[in-house]
Amino acid sequence: MSGSKREATVIELPREETQAGRFGKTRDAQSIALLDDYVELISDLLAGTGEARPTDIGRRLGVSHATAIKTIARLKREGLATSRPYRGVFLTPEGEARAALVRARHRLVVDVLLALGVPVEAAEADAEGIEHHVSETTLAAFRDFLKVQRS
Amino acid sequence: MSGSKREATVIELPREETQAGRFGKTRDAQSIALLDDYVELISDLLAGTGEARPTDIGRRLGVSHATAIKTIARLKREGLATSRPYRGVFLTPEGEARAALVRARHRLVVDVLLALGVPVEAAEADAEGIEHHVSETTLAAFRDFLKVQRS
DNA sequence: CCAAAATTGTATCCTTGGCTACACTTCGAT
DNA sequence: ATCGAAGTGTAGCCAAGGATACAATTTTGG
The missing domain is CATH 1.10.60.10 (Iron dependent repressor, metal binding and dimerisation domain)
Known part of the structure; x- marks a missing residue:
């Protein structure tokens, strides 16, 4: 999803929207929504049971634990969460x-x-x-x- | 998107949701939304100018004409639209x-x-x-x- | 304390929506 | 009538979210 669109060598710029305009809009809203869901759930789990495990997260969101782990990696990349192997997930202040x-x-x-x-x-x-x-x-x-x- | 999930040979069925349950829910709602957007737009274009062209559709939805054409192909597969090469898109009764x-x-x-x-x-x-x-x-x-x- | 069960992590693969590049029609002016 | 522009179609690529399979690490019950 969310291809590049670079207007490489050819002219072909029929859309008035800028690159920044296209990103962060319709198509990528979905991607943000996913992170929001994870962050909210992790926060709930931490508040409730004191720990947020990939398996629980996956089950609650209806995806496999592997998928959950991949998305958690993305949360870490984005600076929203931290985690160390076999030790659960935590949220950064952000x-x-x-x-x-x-x-x-x-x-x-x-x-x-x-x-x-x-x-x-x-x-x-x-x-x-x-x-x-x-x-x-x-x-x-x-x-x-x-x-x-x-x- | 929307992987298969077959519970092949191994047991491993931790989720209580049925296959039908998972499909048609969160993850695939997005896919339906896309078709809805196309159908609505095509209908508008037909009502307005009498014709719905892939290029116009793409521009209005902020995607390339190639992407529009691919999605139109899907509309046809789903029985929602018809089209013949270089002749624009039309909607079926459905x-x-x-x-x-x-x-x-x-x-x-x-x-x-x-x-x-x-x-x-x-x-x-x-x-x-x-x-x-x-x-x-x-x-x-x-x-x-x-x-x-x-x- | 140690083996079995559960959880976690890693490696691949699939599907989908997007894009660019390039080929092929159509259409509109000379 | 023809040529060039505009519009269409096709092919091939990419990234992302999901899945399964399998390996590695805890945890837990005897």
């Missing part, structure tokens, strides 16, 4: 910060769905997919909406 | 039906976001990502919510 943001966003989306009358199970399930596509602008509107609701 | 559903869902999501106070540009942009993750249950709640709003 990782924890990210987890906090993700969790807050998740809660906000769920709360809005509930306020709209969505049944709690559906709200939790759908929020998982929705939360990765909500802009900061929309989140702000969500906060305001809930504030008014409560008053 | 494709049109799908487009109608997708468009209705898109509108609904946008309307809900607007009702929540999200600025129209953000609403349109975010709906694009959100719409693919909203369950039928949630859509129903959205309809009810708007109905009440209007009254």
Whole structure:
């Protein structure tokens, strides 16, 4: 995924979007979403049982432990997590910060769905997919909406 | 993406989810979303200019025409579209039906976001990502919510 | 303390969405 | 009528997320 697109020698630049524009947008949002899911889950596991194991992570996310380990390696590359062989995974300060943001966003989306009358199970399930596509602008509107609701 | 997972000879079935369960869920939702985007766009182009060309489709979706053509081939395989060399793309009845559903869902999501106070540009942009993750249950709640709003 | 079970890590391979490069039509002007 | 531009199609490559298979390391029950 997310090919290079270099506009090598030929001209052929029909798209107005810059390289930076294309990256960090639709196609790669998915990739970020994956990291967010891992970070949030690891944070939960650490808070809950005190340790986050690749096998548990994989099971919770519905992927094999091998896949989980590969993604954890990526988290480490990105500076979000640390781990040493056979010793579980931990989050860096940045990782924890990210987890906090993700969790807050998740809660906000769920709360809005509930306020709209969505049944709690559906709200939790759908929020998982929705939360990765909500802009900061929309989140702000969500906060305001809930504030008014409560008053 | 979406590997096989056959539980070949070894036992090793740690996940309780069935094969059908894993498919059609998180990981593959993305794949469906892609087809939905194409179908919706093709429908729009046909309605607007009377023809849907691979180059236009690619440009509108921010991918190369080659990528568009590959995905169109997949639409054909799935029975959603038809096309003959150098003659543009058309939708099958199923494709049109799908487009109608997708468009209705898109509108609904946008309307809900607007009702929540999200600025129209953000609403349109975010709906694009959100719409693919909203369950039928949630859509129903959205309809009810708007109905009440209007009254 | 030690063997069996569980967990973790590594090596490959597959599929998919993207891209570039290049070949082949079509179309629009002379 | 023809030539060049624009649009289409095809082939081959890459990266990423997943999977399985197998090796290595804990853990744990006797």
